[in-house]
Amino acid sequence: MENRINKIFVKNFRGLVDLELNKLNRINVLVGDNNSGKTSFLECIKLISNPNLNNAITMCTTRTKQLRAGSFFTEFINMLPKRDNSGINISCIFDSGNELKYRLNGNVVQTLINPIEMSEYIKIIKFDSMQNISQFNGKIGYDFYNKNTQDIKKNEQEIKLNAFNAFNYRSFKGKSNLMKVAYISPVDYAGINRSFDIIIKNEKYKEIVIESLKIFDPYIEDILYMKDDFGDPIECVKNSKVGIIPLSCYGDGVKKLLSVAGGIASANNGILLIDEFETAIHIKNYDDVFNFVDKACEKFNVQLFITTHSIEAVDELLKIDSLVENSDINFITLRKDYDLNKTVSRTLSAREVRENRKNFDFEVRL
Amino acid sequence: MNSLVLCEGKTDAILLSYVLINQYGYKPFKDENGDKKNLTPIFNSNLNEYAYWYKNNNSFVLICSVDGCDNISEFFSKYIIPIQKNDYKNENIFEKIVIIRDKDDKTNEEIEEVILSKTNISFLSNKWEKVCIETKFDNINSFFLTYLLIIPIEHSGALEDVVLTAFSEDDNKKIIVEKSCKFIDDIKQDASTYLVSRRLISKAKLGVTLAIMSPEKVFHFIDEMLKNIDWTKYNTIMTTFNVLSELA
Amino acid sequence: MNNFLEYLDKNLNEVMFDDEDDDYTNLLKTIATMISNTRNENKITQHELSEITHIQQGTISKIENGNCNLTLKMLQRVADGLGKKLIVKFE
Numbered sequence: 001m002e003n004r005i006n007k008i009f010v011k012n013f014r015g016l017v018d019l020e021l022n023k024l025n026r027i028n029v030l031v032g033d034n035n036s037g038k039t040s041f042l043e044c045i046k047l048i049s050n051p052n053l054n055n056a057i058t059m060c061t062t063r064t065k066q067l068r069a070g071s072f073f074t075e076f077i078n079m080l081p082k083r084d085n086s087g088i089n090i091s092c093i094f095d096s097g098n099e100l101k102y103r104l105n106g107n108v109v110q111t112l113i114n115p116i117e118m119s120e121y122i123k124i125i126k127f128d129s130m131q132n133i134s135q136f137n138g139k140i141g142y143d144f145y146n147k148n149t150q151d152i153k154k155n156e157q158e159i160k161l162n163a164f165n166a167f168n169y170r171s172f173k174g175k176s177n178l179m180k181v182a183y184i185s186p187v188d189y190a191g192i193n194r195s196f197d198i199i200i201k202n203e204k205y206k207e208i209v210i211e212s213l214k215i216f217d218p219y220i221e222d223i224l225y226m227k228d229d230f231g232d233p234i235e236c237v238k239n240s241k242v243g244i245i246p247l248s249c250y251g252d253g254v255k256k257l258l259s260v261a262g263g264i265a266s267a268n269n270g271i272l273l274i275d276e277f278e279t280a281i282h283i284k285n286y287d288d289v290f291n292f293v294d295k296a297c298e299k300f301n302v303q304l305f306i307t308t309h310s311i312e313a314v315d316e317l318l319k320i321d322s323l324v325e326n327s328d329i330n331f332i333t334l335r336k337d338y339d340l341n342k343t344v345s346r347t348l349s350a351r352e353v354r355e356n357r358k359n360f361d362f363e364v365r366l
Numbered sequence: 367m368n369s370l371v372l373c374e375g376k377t378d379a380i381l382l383s384y385v386l387i388n389q390y391g392y393k394p395f396k397d398e399n400g401d402k403k404n405l406t407p408i409f410n411s412n413l414n415e416y417a418y419w420y421k422n423n424n425s426f427v428l429i430c431s432v433d434g435c436d437n438i439s440e441f442f443s444k445y446i447i448p449i450q451k452n453d454y455k456n457e458n459i460f461e462k463i464v465i466i467r468d469k470d471d472k473t474n475e476e477i478e479e480v481i482l483s484k485t486n487i488s489f490l491s492n493k494w495e496k497v498c499i500e501t502k503f504d505n506i507n508s509f510f511l512t513y514l515l516i517i518p519i520e521h522s523g524a525l526e527d528v529v530l531t532a533f534s535e536d537d538n539k540k541i542i543v544e545k546s547c548k549f550i551d552d553i554k555q556d557a558s559t560y561l562v563s564r565r566l567i568s569k570a571k572l573g574v575t576l577a578i579m580s581p582e583k584v585f586h587f588i589d590e591m592l593k594n595i596d597w598t599k600y601n602t603i604m605t606t607f608n609v610l611s612e613l614a
Numbered sequence: 615m616n617n618f619l620e621y622l623d624k625n626l627n628e629v630m631f632d633d634e635d636d637d638y639t640n641l642l643k644t645i646a647t648m649i650s651n652t653r654n655e656n657k658i659t660q661h662e663l664s665e666i667t668h669i670q671q672g673t674i675s676k677i678e679n680g681n682c683n684l685t686l687k688m689l690q691r692v693a694d695g696l697g698k699k700l701i702v703k704f705e
Contacts, residue, residue, distance in 0.1 A: 020504065122655065193681045194639075205629045211621060230668065231687050266639075268631045291619055299626040335503070346452065346503045356448050361403040366458075 002179045003269045004095040004303045005045070010343075011089035012081045013047070014040040018342035025330040027294065029317065030307040031365040032334035037343050038307040039063075041334065042183065042273040045305065048090050048102045049181040049271070051142040053157055056104060057166060062185065072166035077108060077136060087138070097147035100178065106138015106159060113162075121164035135162040144178070180270025182263040186279045195262020196223065196235045196247070202265065208296075209261045213237075215288045216253045223247075223258070252280035260293060268300040277306040278313040286316035294323060314364060317350070318357065324350040331364055368405055369427045369462040369613045370446070372438070378466060378525055379416045379431040380592055385607045386420050386427060388598050390614075395421035402426065404458055407445040425614040428460075435467070439484040446485075454501045454508035462613055464513045465489055468524035470564065474516055481514060489514035494612070515609055526568040529592075532600035533575060546574040643680035645689070650678040652696050667695035 004026075010019040016037045030038045047059050060075040080087055087105020094100070111134075115127035141156030199209050200223065213220045222238035226246075235247040237254070247255065256279065263272050274293075281289055297304050308314065314331070323329045331353045333346045348356075348364070356362035373379050386392040397403065402419055407430065409415040416431040432441045450459050467477055474491040481489045487497055489512045501508050518528045530547070533539040550571045554561050561567045580594070597603045653663055660678070664671040669688060676682035677692070693700040 122657070193676075194642075194683065197683045202629065202631065204625070205631075208622070208625050208629065211618075211625075215618075225683075231685070232669070232673075233683060233685060265631060288618055292622060295619070295622040295626055299629070300631065333503075340506075344504045344506065346501075348502065352448070355444075356452070358408070359444050360405065360407050360449065361400075362448075362452070363404045 001177065001269070002094040002096060002098060002100075003271070003301060005271070006093050006095050008044070008092040009090070010041070010044050011091075012086055013044050013088050013090060014079060014081070015336065016040050016044070016343045017081075019334070019345060021332060021345055021347065023330060023347045024303075025328060027297070027304045027323070027329040028306070029314070029329065029331045030305065030334060031309075031314065031331060033366055034309075036334040036336055038334055039185075039275055042275055042305055042307065044090050045271060045273060046181050046183050047088075048092065048100060048142075049179040050177050051100070051102050051140070051155070053140050053159060053161075056140060057161075062183070071163045073134075073136070073161060073163035076161060076166065080104070099143075099145040099147075101143040101145075103142070104138065104140045106136055108134050108136050111135040111162070118164070133162050133164070135160060180267055181273065182267035182270070183273045184259055184263045184275065186276035188259055193259065193262060194266075195259050196225075198262045198265045199223065199258065200225070205261075205265060209258070212261065212289075212292045213254055213257060215285050215292075216251075216257065220254075253282065253285070256280040257289060257292075260289075261296070264293065264296045264300060264302055267302045269302070271303045271305065272297065274304070274306040277308050278310045283310075283312050283316070286313055287319065290317060291320065294320065298328075309365070311363075311365060314353070315357065318354045324354060327351070333364060333366070335366070367425050367456070367462070367614070368402070368460050369425070369464070370460040371427060371429045371464045371466065371610070371613075372441070373429065373431050373466040374435070374468060374525075375433055376416050376431050377592065379418070379429050381525070381529075381597065381603075382429055382466070382607065382610070383418065383420065384593070384597050385603065386422075386429070386610055388596075389604060390422065390610055392420040392422040392425075392427060395419040395426065402428075404452075405449060405460065407441075422614060427610075427613055435480070435484075438465075438481070442485040442487070450499050450508070450510065451501050452503075454503055454506045459508060460510060462494075462511045462513070463487075463489075464515060464609060464613075466515045466517060468565075469516045469518060469522050470524060471522055477516055478514060487512060491516050492519070513609055513612075515607075517606055519606055524565055524568050526572040528602060528606055529572055530568075530575060532597070532602035533579075535600055535602060539575075539579070542578050543571075543575050546578065547571045549574060639680065642682075642684060645684065646678050646680040649692055649696070652698060653678075656696065658696065663692070663695050667691040 005024055007022045007024065009021075010016045014037070015035070019037070019041070030041060032038050043059060043062065046062075047056060049055075056079070057072055057076055060079045061072060085105065085107055087103060089103050089105075091099065091101040110132055112130045112132055114130055118127040118131050119125070136159060138159045139156055140159055141154070144153045144155075145151075146153070199206050206223065210220060210222060213223075217239065219240045219242075220237055221240050224236055224238060224244070225233040226236045226244060228234050236244050237247055237250060238244050247258075260274060263274070278286065293304070296302070317329065318324060327349055329350045331348050331350065333348075335344050335346075337344050353362065353364050357364070371382060373382060383394075387394070395402075397406065397419060405428065406419070407417050409417065415433065416429070418429055420427045420429065430441075432438055446460070446463070453459055465481060467481070469477070478489060478491055488495055491514045494511050494513050496509055497512050498507050498509055517525060518531065521527070530543050533543050550561070550567060554567055561570055653660070660671050660674045663669075664674050667674075669677075669691060673682060674692075677684055677688070690700055
């Protein structure tokens with residue numbers, strides 16, 4: 001399995017066009033105006049980590065969890081560039097020297113489906129005539145070039161996707177996992193995925209996470225599951241002043257840290273993506289929280305991509321001397337240039353950003 | 367449009383700002399919204415470093431003084447090169463950069479050489495030049511204009527000489543200038559421990575002239591005295607700094 | 615803050631992760647899809663399923679994303695709510 005991306009070229013994905021990043025580091029901080037493509041970039045990495053149709057369909061709904069979503073089909077179509085039929089095209093080179101080229105393209109046509117097939121899709125309705133529906137006909141595939149053996153593994157899957165069969169594809173079978181990638185969205189911490197579970201299972205890690213939670217509440221002593229009256233497990237926190245209370249009683253800071261800690265664990269020897277790193281974290285805690293994230297990612301060999309809007313968060317990162325001295329962190333500014341019709345980027349080392357901020361209050365985010 | 371005018375000392379900067387304001391309609395600009403913060407050097411409280419913005423419609427001029435010729439190298443590598451390389455969009459870079467240098471005893475070519483070696487950017491004397499630079503945004507190239515103003519334009523000397531020449535346009539002041547200069551020329555042998563360089567001799571000449579013209583202010587800093595003179599009356603000043611009209 | 619850094623440096627070294635978790639994750643996700651597909655085929659909303667099973671809708675959502683530490687009891691209730699029989703098979 002690959003565990004670190006060295007270079008990435010996003011020819012086409014959502015709003016990203018011709019984005020080329022050649023200097024990726026252990027920690028990459030993406031900054032940029034609203035709508036510059038930061039979240040899309042993180043999604044790219046998640047998309048190519050598991051280059052099959054199942055993952056593509058799962059990916060397309062990551063943004064619509066809180067909104068009323070169109071069907072999977074509509075969301076899937078929305079992921080493809082609207083300008084032309086070129087489809088999604090992403091390639092990257094890993095630290096190992098291996099290369100991956102990912103493509104997804106096709107077009108939407110009107111198709112007639114016979115009633116028997118329709119009934120397979122929606123079992124509880126009896127169809128008696130041909131149905132005219134929109135269908136996406138295309139291909140998804142990837143080429144994987146192995147530097148050692150010098151051979152190229154090609155894989156291609158045909159797609160015939162419509163609103164009715166879309167969730168059949170949404171299975172998690174197919175272990176073509178090229179990389180372990182964990183993604184934490186700005187609103188994820190409210191649900192914290194399986195982070196709680198992952199942390200509790202590892203006694204030593206749990207100890208460290210609890211110590212880190214004390215950043216937010218020095219009286220936190222333990223995290224555990226309690227059973228409710230139905231026998232269902234509830235995530236709880238043991239507080240030396242208040243006793244055992246549900247995690248839901250705590251503010252978003254604690255939930256966020258748990259979410260991130262779980263993310264680091266599931267992304268060990270892989271890649272962790274944190275969108276809007278500073279959300280729910282008070283500025284005075286940035287340094288402690290980030291030190292935890294940095295040390296844990298370093299120890300567990302996790303490549304980190306984070307996005308942020310906050311210049312205070314950037315300045316806090318720049319205060320961590322070890323990171324700046326070791327050149328472990330890059331700041332990447334994304335910008336949509338409508339004249340050039342591409343997404344341009346500027347990669348600076350932490351040292352450069354620190355010097356520029358000191359010398360002329362450099363606005364690294366734009 | 368953002369322009370940078372780089373001069374050698376606070377005195378020069380004050381004179382330049384005077385010309386900008388009174389001749390070309392600029393007003394001092396206080397950057398309250400932080401629009402120009404990306405372009406404003408932050409100095410470490412060195413009293414001889416000076417950075418102030420002036421605005422006229424859409425033209426923004428930053429007058430910066432960097433004390434001494436040696437510091438110009440550091441000034442460029444610390445502030446100007448990163449600024450020019452960090453972006454290709456006009457609103458985030460200096461579209462025009464003017465350097466003002468005293469001629470002293472050098473030739474124009476010699477000064478151009480020195481500036482080039484210290485900044486790695488080509489500045490031609492009394493002429494605009496287009497410079498191309500590779501930015502950090504996907505190595506996209508961006509362009510800006512440079513201009514090297516060497517003063518006095520005609521003869522050798524420095525800013526002080528320009529001021530003295532300006533005063534000489536006025537018949538009343540001309541005699542004072544002549545006699546003050548003669549006084550210094552006569553005494554410079556005896557005062558050789560103080561007036562060690564040609565530059566200091568020029569400063570002394572101007573100092574004596576101003577001491578006579580405004581004796582009650584003789585103990586104030588020279589800038590105060592300069593501020594109270596109506597420079598628009600002096601043709602020399604206006605012609606010498608004509609380049610400032612080309613910043614808009 | 616320095617104490618915290620030292621604490622991290624010293625204690626992170628003692629943590630080891632094993633990857634058998636992946637199989638469990640995959641199992642959860644397979645079950646998740648099964649539940650989601652069945653529910654959609656039968657045109658039942660998460661809200662309705664929540665009311666039948668007395669499991670919070672948020673939890674149902676987490677289950678269907680493979681993000682919930684599912685107990686056997688919960689699984690049974692979901693199956694009942696969908697009008698299905700739960701069968702476990704070793705292969």
